Structure formats: C-alpha cells, structure tokens
Amino acid sequence: MPLDDYPPLTAASDRQQLKLSERLFATRRLSLDIARPLSPEDQTVQAMDDASPTKWHLAHTTWFFEELLLKPFLPAYRIFDDRFAYCFNSYYNSLGERHPRPKRGLLTRPRADEVIAYRAHVDENLRRLFEAPFQEGARSLIEVGINHEQQHQELMLTDILALFAANPLRPAYRTEAPEPAALEGGAGEWRAVKGGIHEVGHRGGGFAYDNESPAHEVLLRDFRIFSRAVTNGEWLAFMEAGGYQTPSLWLADGWGAVEGEGWRAPLYWERVGDVWHQMTLYGLRPVEAARPVTHVSYYEAEAFARWAGGRLPTEFEWEIASLGEPQPAPFDFARLLPSPAEDGVSPMFGGVWEWTASTYLPYPGFKSLEGPLGEYNGKFMCNQMVLRGGAALTPDGHMRPSYRNFFYPHQRWQMTGLRLASDA
Amino acid sequence: MPLDDYPPLTAASDRQQLKLSERLFATRRLSLDIARPLSPEDQTVQAMDDASPTKWHLAHTTWFFEELLLKPFLPAYRIFDDRFAYCFNSYYNSLGERHPRPKRGLLTRPRADEVIAYRAHVDENLRRLFEAPFQEGARSLIEVGINHEQQHQELMLTDILALFAANPLRPAYRTEAPEPAALEGGAGEWRAVKGGIHEVGHRGGGFAYDNESPAHEVLLRDFRIFSRAVTNGEWLAFMEAGGYQTPSLWLADGWGAVEGEGWRAPLYWERVGDVWHQMTLYGLRPVEAARPVTHVSYYEAEAFARWAGGRLPTEFEWEIASLGEPQPAPFDFARLLPSPAEDGVSPMFGGVWEWTASTYLPYPGFKSLEGPLGEYNGKFMCNQMVLRGGAALTPDGHMRPSYRNFFYPHQRWQMTGLRLASDA
Amino acid sequence: MPLDDYPPLTAASDRQQLKLSERLFATRRLSLDIARPLSPEDQTVQAMDDASPTKWHLAHTTWFFEELLLKPFLPAYRIFDDRFAYCFNSYYNSLGERHPRPKRGLLTRPRADEVIAYRAHVDENLRRLFEAPFQEGARSLIEVGINHEQQHQELMLTDILALFAANPLRPAYRTEAPEPAALEGGAGEWRAVKGGIHEVGHRGGGFAYDNESPAHEVLLRDFRIFSRAVTNGEWLAFMEAGGYQTPSLWLADGWGAVEGEGWRAPLYWERVGDVWHQMTLYGLRPVEAARPVTHVSYYEAEAFARWAGGRLPTEFEWEIASLGEPQPAPFDFARLLPSPAEDGVSPMFGGVWEWTASTYLPYPGFKSLEGPLGEYNGKFMCNQMVLRGGAALTPDGHMRPSYRNFFYPHQRWQMTGLRLASDA
Amino acid sequence: MPLDDYPPLTAASDRQQLKLSERLFATRRLSLDIARPLSPEDQTVQAMDDASPTKWHLAHTTWFFEELLLKPFLPAYRIFDDRFAYCFNSYYNSLGERHPRPKRGLLTRPRADEVIAYRAHVDENLRRLFEAPFQEGARSLIEVGINHEQQHQELMLTDILALFAANPLRPAYRTEAPEPAALEGGAGEWRAVKGGIHEVGHRGGGFAYDNESPAHEVLLRDFRIFSRAVTNGEWLAFMEAGGYQTPSLWLADGWGAVEGEGWRAPLYWERVGDVWHQMTLYGLRPVEAARPVTHVSYYEAEAFARWAGGRLPTEFEWEIASLGEPQPAPFDFARLLPSPAEDGVSPMFGGVWEWTASTYLPYPGFKSLEGPLGEYNGKFMCNQMVLRGGAALTPDGHMRPSYRNFFYPHQRWQMTGLRLASDA
Ligand SMILES: [Fe+3]
Ligand SMILES: [Fe+3]
Numbered sequence A, B, C, D: 001m002p003l004d005d006y007p008p009l010t011a012a013s014d015r016q017q018l019k020l021s022e023r024l025f026a027t028r029r030l031s032l033d034i035a036r037p038l039s040p041e042d043q044t045v046q047a048m049d050d051a052s053p054t055k056w057h058l059a060h061t062t063w064f065f066e067e068l069l070l071k072p073f074l075p076a077y078r079i080f081d082d083r084f085a086y087c088f089n090s091y092y093n094s095l096g097e098r099h100p101r102p103k104r105g106l107l108t109r110p111r112a113d114e115v116i117a118y119r120a121h122v123d124e125n126l127r128r129l130f131e132a133p134f135q136e137g138a139r140s141l142i143e144v145g146i147n148h149e150q151q152h153q154e155l156m157l158t159d160i161l162a163l164f165a166a167n168p169l170r171p172a173y174r175t176e177a178p179e180p181a182a183l184e185g186g187a188g189e190w191r192a193v194k195g196g197i198h199e200v201g202h203r204g205g206g207f208a209y210d211n212e213s214p215a216h217e218v219l220l221r222d223f224r225i226f227s228r229a230v231t232n233g234e235w236l237a238f239m240e241a242g243g244y245q246t247p248s249l250w251l252a253d254g255w256g257a258v259e260g261e262g263w264r265a266p267l268y269w270e271r272v273g274d275v276w277h278q279m280t281l282y283g284l285r286p287v288e289a290a291r292p293v294t295h296v297s298y299y300e301a302e303a304f305a306r307w308a309g310g311r312l313p314t315e316f317e318w319e320i321a322s323l324g325e326p327q328p329a330p331f332d333f334a335r336l337l338p339s340p341a342e343d344g345v346s347p348m349f350g351g352v353w354e355w356t357a358s359t360y361l362p363y364p365g366f367k368s369l370e371g372p373l374g375e376y377n378g379k380f381m382c383n384q385m386v387l388r389g390g391a392a393l394t395p396d397g398h399m400r401p402s403y404r405n406f407f408y409p410h411q412r413w414q415m416t417g418l419r420l421a422s423d424a
C-alpha cells in the first residue's frame, strides 16, 4: 500500500483553533485518501501539460504550508528538503525559480513515500504551531492553505481521470460506482428571475477568495434560467442533429477547435460498438441520458445553447438565480458523477461546473493581495471564462453563490457542463 | 504605375441615392489610392498569418459587393470570374469553401492589374445598379459594403507596415511625413465622470454594426479618465524602470508572451545606436516622446497601467467619457501617425485605438443577423478585447462613441495604445 | 513586360576568354528568359520554405558574381547596393549575416525591375572585366559562377511550379506544351554490367564540382540496370496495388512521411473526376502513362523498387552504367517534361533526376576548398541521398556521369524519379 | 522492494539446450537486476520521446518472447493478458496496432509488479519449452530474443540516465562508482592499416544480426587510426577553442542543431561554479580528462574531427582495424563509465560507441528476413549513421568487429564518442 494511514490529531485548548485545526487536518487527510487507490506509478505520471501528477499535488500543497506558514510563523522550523521549493512551487514568481510545469511528470524522485514523509513532517510542525497562540496573520493563511489544498483535491481527481483515460486498459479509479440512472431525467422548466440592481460578490462571514470581492451592484434584465443542467440525452440529440458538423452554430475559435482537434463528442466519450460510452473514475460506462453532460468545453456549451435556442447565463445571472439553492451533499467517493436530474430538476451546486457567458475579469475596485498570495488569482484574469456551481467531485466548502471558477474556453478535462438561460 | 486612375462617376437622379453612391465610389477610390504607392510585388505578399496582401484586400472587398449585392440584386449580372469566390472569401462558411487564410500570399495570380480590372467590372455594375430604383434590402447592404471596405482600408495600411517592417531595407510607404513633434506633450490631468445608470450602445440614425446593439443601460461607478493617451515618453520610462523584466506587473498570459516572444519594447521599435527608433509608414523614425505610444498589445497596456498606478477603463466607461469629444480630422496621407499630445490633451478619436478592460462579448439581447452577414461580427465574440476610439489611419466614419473594435490580447500590429483610468 | 531584353555582348580578343564570356553571358541571359513569362508578383513570392522566389534567384546569382569576382578582381568596382549582400547571401557563413531563408518571400523590395537593374550593373562590370587580361584565379571563379547560376535556373523552374501548383487557378508557366505521349512506352529490359574495380569520379578536362573528386576506385559486383526509368503507368499500378497503404514496403522514416503527410500519389498529382492529373509547368494535364514518373521522394522510390522486386542502383553502379549514354538534348522551353520512353528505352541523362541508394558523402580524400567556396558542397554531406542523371529542365552542362545531385529523402519538389537495378 | 528475486533454473538434459537456456535465463535475470535500484515511479516515466520507461522495456522484451516464441511453439500456451500486445509492441506493423511511442510513459497500468508477474509467467513457460525437444526454428528465435533483450538492457541504462538527468535532484542510479581517473590518459599514436580488398561483415559461427550480412569484399585505401578514443580533456580544448561557436567546422545540419538546440557542450555536461561536471549513472561527477568523451552527437564528432585535423573512420576501416582487438571486460555495475585511456591506449570494444563516417545502409545483396523479424533492422536503413565498438554499459556479446549499431546524427543520449582516423 503506497500511503500510510494518517496519524490521529492531538487535542488543542483554544476552541476556535480546534475547529480550524480540525478542518486543516481533515483536509490534509482527505488528500491522502484521494491518493490511496493509486500506485506509486499512478501518482507520478503527468497525463498532459494541463494536468499534474498526484504526487506533485500532494507535495505542492505541502510546500504551500511550509513556505507561507511554517517558515514565517513557526520559530526554528527545519525545512524538510530545501530543494523541494524548486520542485513544487507552481507559479509564484515571487517565491523563486521553479521546475517547468510540463515537466512535472519527470520527477520520479522524490518517491511517493518520500512525499508522504514530507507531508508528515509538515503536518507535525503544523500541529506544533497550534500548540501556542497564533501570531498575527497565520489564521487567514491557514484558511487559504486549506482552501488551496481543496482546490488541488479536485484537480487530483480530474488529473487521474485524464491519466486513466489515456491508458488502453481503461482502469477504474474506484469501484463503488453509483447505480445506473433512470432513463429520463424529466422535461424541466424555465424559472423566471426579475432584473434590476442586484448585489453580487462575497459579503459577510466565511472564507472567500479575493476574486469574489469587492461585492458590488450589477444591473440585470429580467431573465429565465432552466431547472436542470443539460443532460447527456440532450447532448446526444445535438450530436445526432449534426451539431459538430455545423459551423454556423459555433464561435469562430470554437469551430477552429472542432476542426483542429477533431471533436465529435464530449471528452472521454467513445463508441463501443453502437453504444456511446464514457470514461469515468469508475471506468468505462455507457453514457446515461439523465445525467448532466460533463467534460464539454465552453465552445461546445456555447454552441449547444445556440442550437437549443437559448444562451448561457452571465455569471451574475447565475449567482442571483442560485441564491437559496440547496447546499450540495458532502463529498463522497461513491458519488463522483453528477446525479441524474429528477423530475426535471438538478441542483445548481454539486453537479457540474456550469459555464457562464462571462469572461473572468476583476470586479470593480479589485485589488490583488500583497505578497505571494497576490499571484493566486488576479494574474489569471484574462482569456478564461467563469464557471459557477461546483461539480460532484468538488470538495465541501467550495460551492457558494459568489464562488468563481475559471478555465480557458477550449479546456475539457474538468467536470464541466452547462445550464441554459434565456431572455425573459 | 500599377494602378490606373479611377474613372469618374456618372450622375444619378435620386438625391439620397446620389449621396450613397458618392460615398460608395469615394470609398472604392480610396482603396486604390491606398494601393497606389505599392508595386505589384508589395501588393501580393502576406507579411504574416494575421495580415493579408493588399491585392487580396482589394479583391476581397470587391467580391463582397459582387456576392452580396450584384448577384442577388442586379439582374443578368455576369460574374467576373467564378473562381474568385474561392480565392477571396475571407471567413464566410455560409458562402462556400475558400482559400486558407495563411496562404493568401501565394496567390500571385490573379495579378494586381487583373484585380484592378475586377474592381472596374464590379464598379461599373454597381453604377448600373444605381441607374434604377433599388430593390428592397440593397441600400443597407451597400452601407455594409462601404463600411466593410473602410475597415479593410485600415487593415491594408497596418498590413503594409508589417510587410515593410520585415524588410531589411525598411522602405517608406509614403514620404509626406509629419514634422517631428515637440519634446513634451504636457502633463495631462484626470477628468472625473459620474457613475450611475448610463445608456450605452448605438441609438438613433446612421450606420452602426450589429455588435453595437442593442443599446442598453449599464451601471457605472464614479471614475476618472486621463486627458491624453499614454505617450512614447512614458513608455520609455516604463522600459527603463524594468517593466519588461518584472513579472509581478503582468497577467500570467502576458508574462508568457513577454518570455515566449522576447518582447522588450513595442512592436516596430528598434535601437539604432543609442536611440530608439520606430518603423512607421514613413520609414524608420526616432521615437518621439510626445506622441501616443502605438503597437502595444493588451498585455503590455494592462501591465503599464498597473505600473503607473492606474487601470484600463472598461469599454462603457470609455464610451460615456467620450460623449462630446471632438470629431477626428479627416483621413489624410500626411497624418498616418497619431498627433502628439498638446498641453496635456490628446483627443479620444483619431489618435490610437485604445485598449479597454472589457472582453468583446455580445450585448444583452444581441442577435446575429440572418444570412451570411450574421458571420460578420458575432462569431468573434470570445477571447478578444474591446478597443475604442480609432487611430490616425482609421477611415472617416469609423469613429463614434458606440464603435467596438476588437483584437486578441497578444496582437500588436494594429495602431493600438491606451489611456489610463482610475477609480474615483 | 517585367523584364527587359538583355543587351547584346561586346566582342573580346582573347579566344578562350571569348568562349568563356560567351557562356557566361548566355547563362546570364537564360536566367532572364526563364523569368520572362512571370509577373513581378510571380517573381516575388516564396512557395514554401524549401523554395525561393524567382527574383531572389536572379539577385542571388548576381550577388555571387559581385561578391566573389567583381569585388576582389575588378579594380574600383562600385557595389550596386551594399545592403544586398545581407538580402541575397544564401548560406555562406564566411560572407556575413544574411536574411533568413524562410523569409525570402517577404522581400518585396528591391522590386523586380530593381533586380534587373542590379543584374545589368553587374553584367556591365563583368564585361569590363573581360576587357583586360585576367588576374589569377578569376577564370575558375567565373566557371563556378556560371555553373552556380545554372543550378539556380533549374531551381527557378521547380520553385515556379511549386508556386503555381499552390494557386487554385492552376496557372500555366508556358504554353508550348509537348504533344500527349503514346499510351505505352514499351516493356524495357535489363542490361547487365560487369563488376570488379572501376574508377569513378571526375577525371580529365572540363568543369566539375569539388564533390565529384577525387576520382577513385570502387569495387562493384555484377549488376543489372533497367533500360528505362519507371513510368507513370507503372506508378499507377503501384498505387492501385495499395502501395501507399502497405507499411511493409516502406522504410520506417518513409512510412512516417506517408502517414504524417498523407501521401497517396506523387506530388502534384490530383484527381479530376476519375482521371489522375498532374500539375506541370504547362498547367494541369492528364497523367501520361509512358512518361517517367516525377516528383517522387526517395522514400517513395525505394518503396516502389521493393514492390517491383528490384532495388535502386548505388551511385557508382549508376555512374558506370551511364558511361557511353547519349548526351541529352539541349534545354528547351518546349520540353520541360521528361520525354516518354520509346521502345522500352529512356536515356539516363535529361529525363528525370534518378534517386540512387547512396547517401551523399565525401569521396575518399575529399577536401573542401579554401574560402567561401568551401561552403558550396561539403557542408551538406549528411542526411541527403545522391541523385544522378539530370532532368528535362536541367540546364546544359549539368549532366555527366560523375555529376552528383543531392536532396533529402522526403523532398519531392524537384523533378525526381527512378530507374530500377537488381543483383546479377 | 519492487522486483522479486528471480527463481532458480531447473536442469535440462540436452547439453546445447542447457547452454542456450542458461544464457536465456541469465539474460532475463540481468534485466531485473538492472531495474532493481529503481522505484516503481522510476520504472514508469518516459524521459523523452526517444527513450522508453524501464517497465516498458521489461514488458516489451517479454512480449517479444511471448509473441514470437511461445504463441507459435508452445502448445496450449495461455496468453498472460491479451491487451498487452497492444501496449508493448514497439514498431512491428505486421504484429498489429500498438500504443503510440511518445505515450509509453502514460502506461501507469500495468503496474511494475504486474509486469514482473508477466515476466514470471513467460519465463515459466519458456522453461517448459526447454523440457521437450525444440520444434524447428525455435532455437534461432531464442537467440534473437536474447540479443533483443540485451539491446534493450543498454537502452534501459541510457534511458534511466536521461530520466535522472532531467531531475533537479540529480539522483544516482548506483553508488559503486569507479575511482577518479588519472589526470592524463597519454598522448596516443596513429596506427597504420594497409588498404586493398578486405572482407567485411559477419562470417562463420555465432549469432549475428541480418544487417551484418552478407559478408562481402570492400576496397579500402591505406589509412591510419588512433590508438585511443577522443577524451574529455581533448573535448574541453575544443570547447575552449570556440568549437561550438565556429560554423566553418560544422556540417550545415550540425550547425543548425548547435543553434537550434543551444549546444555548448556534450549532453549531460553542466557547469558547477567553475568546474564542468557530467551527470552519470553514479550521479553528478566532475568531468575527468582521461576518460573518453561520451554523449556527443555525430555532428559534434564530425566537427571535432575536422577541428583536430583528422576525420572519422568509415565503418569498414573501423572493422578492419578492430580485428584482433582485445575482448571487452564483462558487464559490471561498477564500471558503467568508459575506462580512462592508459598510456595513450583505449580499447576499441567496451568503452564508447564510436561514430563512423558511414551511413547505415544495406550491404550488397542484403535481404530482409521473412515475417515480423524482417522489420527488426532493415526498415531503419536510412538517415542514420553507423557506430562501432560498444560502450561500457553494452551487454556482453554485443561487441564484435562486424556489429553495426546506428543512430540519427543528432542523437546524444546513447554512450557515444569517437576515435580519429586519417588518410595514410
Ligand atoms: Fe496551487
Ligand atoms: Fe472582410
């Protein structure tokens, strides 16, 4: 077994610190749980330039705590290996030179067990940090570190899927697959939302990323949004109607991707005999009509919406429409696929990341943080599209109305789908 | 001389048609005037994938009239050469297969003089069209055709500059260069604009593109905008301050371009001894501090603004601030450079295209036109940034508050610059 | 007309110089004759990286004389334009920096007529050189210059064909096309050649390149060589037998090219309805079965030979077999296609360049020349295959038993074919 | 421990079969020994397109026996996993579709321990094969299989070095490094060899590849060959003399590689402070002057020879000169570097693979084998250069005068060096 069980936590007196530390170590433990079904080989290889090896994710999230928390805040902290900063920095120019991203898969050393030891070393020191009152600033850095690691947990899962989908043996990451869905998810319906001046963005308590601020007012027009995400069944209809062969449905850059990449279906779909199948974290499965479509690019989502006579919602329409939506079910290894629509409804959180019509841009008055965390979000505010909602494999705490996810419009390896909107 | 003088126009009875026809044939004539200083060689070569040969522009704008106007509206129109549709369609999927864009420069045939003959044939038939009352729909297509050709006129000039800048002989396109500018353009000042709900987009009379509609309300915050564009002198200060060597100033994709392309200065700048020079349509000239900087990408503009402590305006801030700005001077071959700032002021129209902070996206309720013109604008609404204003070499009639120009954020071969904004 | 008639030569007293000067100026004139049917546009564009513009060939061959002959040997020679050395040096590192090869097509300036003026200036000075006795070394440099220009004449023709074949109008370079060939070229027969020690390479009088020396002995085995080149008809049979779909016939690198480039027929072949056509300097023509196949790569030639049960001859087998072959007919604009086989025979000189099984390597004891001419041949002695014979469009004087032409095994834009050999 | 000890062999009655089986199982065991110091991670990753993962080598050599020996010759053989043929076929078109070479590193499954199980399964069946008299043809296939696996053993070592050299931690594959060499290897001397007709190629007993046949006569001129390989010390002198900055020393394609790849030293050399170091299978070591230079391309070897006033020998000169050379020392994990020259002598076998001036081409009368083994050697006979000798890490039995190794002239990741020759 490549990954040892994680040692139990020690108690801590401060009540609030206890809760923070509980969340911290639960997060640290979940990363190991995600890696557990993987061999050292699986953890090491980089499926493609956009993806990273599991082992790299495990080490990078650890380096993040070491670099931003332990080095500045824990007196006499001993660095585990001073060469790891070069290996496991992702993109922080302010934190020094780093290993090139497309070559992360060449790092067979440190081995998977050495990365586990690195994690144990950092975790032990994180526990020591909790033994005394915090210095100023540490708390919010721990929050960032937790949220950072959770984001990487989702990437670990999508990157593993990319790796296993490239393997002719089509291995399954886990075996506790959900039951086949009912054949139909229900017709669904349009829900009307009133326009006017609405406030969007993060307000009030709880953690949020800098890109959700400042909260501000936006002017919306009346609009409608659909009660469920677009399903695989609808996508099959789009394919059968020649959607991938009709340039007038597509943005110019999207049509360029269709032709250049030879897209004919969502990523991970393949024909087995006469039946469309889909590679999933549970291995190859027949495509189920009632589940939300996944692994489509913005270009595909936008073309589908045009074909269907609707459009994508803007990120603010989406945000306003999502207020009052139910909280998603907790993260569960037995539910790594979006649940099928039922009676025409699929929830806005916890199914698929839903492409919006909005480019990822700063909010009015946005200021990047000082220091290295200023590189976390702001420098990516160009060329990417906002996704809202959160997927079946998104960690708890990463789904809220103001949360902004973002990817390039051609990218498909995340669990991405769409929900239609239309003018009122 | 490669291009013959254009024959004079015949009279027409209908007063309104006269004015339309006058504008049509004046536009047609200007295209030939732009090509006149060029040899057949110059007109044929494609400087790079983004650019097109002059000859191709001359033929493509002609095909546009032939295809959309003469074929449907002029009875018994004889097509000049039925192979030209393949050669000179740009990107209209609905109008058939076409020659690949990066290979436009391979079309040594038809020759430049044959393209002139093609233009004469189409122009003569356009005149015949004016001899009888119009069928429905033709008038607006002529308007589109005029505006289309004018857009290509600006591209002809920027594409010629790209071609001549790639020539080690650094040829001058024209010799009637403006005088050197005064050393300083003045300090300039911030102008305050009140926020609130403003109406933007095209309203009322006159031609406008579909992408300027529907006019709609937007909610702005109070902001300030600067009285002049950023100058070459300021850009030199940015360079000397290490702007091109400081990753924290840049968007991630921008820094990738700096490193990948080796950017160290605006496009067309080169050092001659100790002095920065700039390749222009008048040949190589020393960089003049008081003129607006040109040929910078969005990435560079955005980084400069960060360095300068400001930001780029959104397209709507820009539009509101431009209401009441003076009309630009008419197009003039002796003024193909942006005029220097005077007393700290440079006008918002007719100097440089000014990058905004807004992605080129459809307005709420935007609908593409039916038919081939639906491909004119809408399918490019992704991945590009909006520019506003209009450059020294922009044709008359293409500068108005609601006009939206758009290019990819890495592109630099247009006459692009910037003007700073800031929060109030 | 883009190219003026060439002025007549003046007389010269020295008998030998007369003959040399006659050949020199006849060569110079032929280059202009080759360019004559071309517009300035045609002369300027570069069809692909491997090809060069006609205008560039005209200027480069002129620079060769200016640089190597006039500058060192003609007192008080005035350089026509000192920037041309940068523009028109091809690959001589010892003669300074130069314009990048793939960007030769961007040189719209100097114009075609300026290149003609450059040629006239250099020619006039070459005539002045002949007015006095030569300094030592000039004679052989003139010989090299003539032969150099002749090599470029063939390239001009093949590069024009590449350009016109990329034009959807499929223009004809010349109209004096040969008559369609008889349907069959005859069965042909094997000719036996005795092995043993043979001398190969250049001996005795007349010009030869350094790569033909030193003459030396080689040991050959008995072999057979076919009486004619492989014909289009045979190539069609290869295609119909699935030659391009059968990996076992191909070298690994060849099969990589078939798959990577999508080869399904010789270059310039295209289907018009049910009939294979071939783009030629006379425009698009039906493929004629009796003519030698042309525009095949080494990979294709080698695969064909395997399919046919033969093999390619080595360059030395070819050379020995060619001794006593008839001299080819003089260069003729009405015969720019290889003549059809007659009665099973096609001559070894003047039809197609015939791929051999030999890599282009130095002969034992080969020494590169001192100075810039040392870069002429020797530095290309790697990765290329030797071709022997000479094509229909090869200039007179470039076909002799010891002559070694060479190209990379994937290249197809030269007039290349093959002749089978086999073990005795 | 990733690799289990190999089980002992059972006895066999046939004396000759015993010896064959001894060699077979010793070879099989050595592959596991080579993999033993490697973690599953190390065994899985592909350092670059030219290299393959250790695990892939282990499985591919096993598939070779399964496919060519067990399936046809062992009755009732049960295939281990019928999907492995797709995964582990290298390039045999005749044996079906296969996983793309540049994606071998994506095969995290089967895991390293599953590949070991695959090997055990095949080995057990190979032992069963030896329990009965052989059917016709099996013996020579076993010989080929042994030699094939030995070739892959060398590749395993060079591919591991490529992987570890790409790791910023610069791991050592093994620790039993040889002592530092004496500072100087001795001056060396020229050895004269008489020309005339010599016989080359494989004759007589013992295994040889098809590419060593037919033995045939060649005609050589008198020549000289040096008593030792070129050393690191000499290479440093070449570097200090500006060898990598002087285009006149290089073939055109070689100079293109120098400029395109930024070559400034042999592969794996790097500066640490002021001292050149070299990444080796024992980790990073200072460059030792007396050892033969390694990891240079043909282009570099050829340029060095020109700079040194010599040339590379042809493969036949090398072969004749090597007759009577001492047999190399047995393969030894403590001697994975070429031994330093002593008293000016380094042996021709067992130090470095020595680039020759000969392209890898078929011998006169060469015929590919029938069936899949016909793809073993013949289809690579183009574009590659012959190397002779054998390196410190070459397995026993792969060094003989007639042995022909071959690589592309730009490749450097094999243990390649050179020895000078000159005309008599
Ligand atoms: Fe991160
Ligand atoms: Fe257009």
Ligand SMILES: [Fe+3]
Pocket: C060, C090, C148, C152
């Ligand atoms: Fe040349």
Ligand SMILES: [Fe+3]
Pocket: D060, D090, D148, D152
């Ligand atoms: Fe193999």
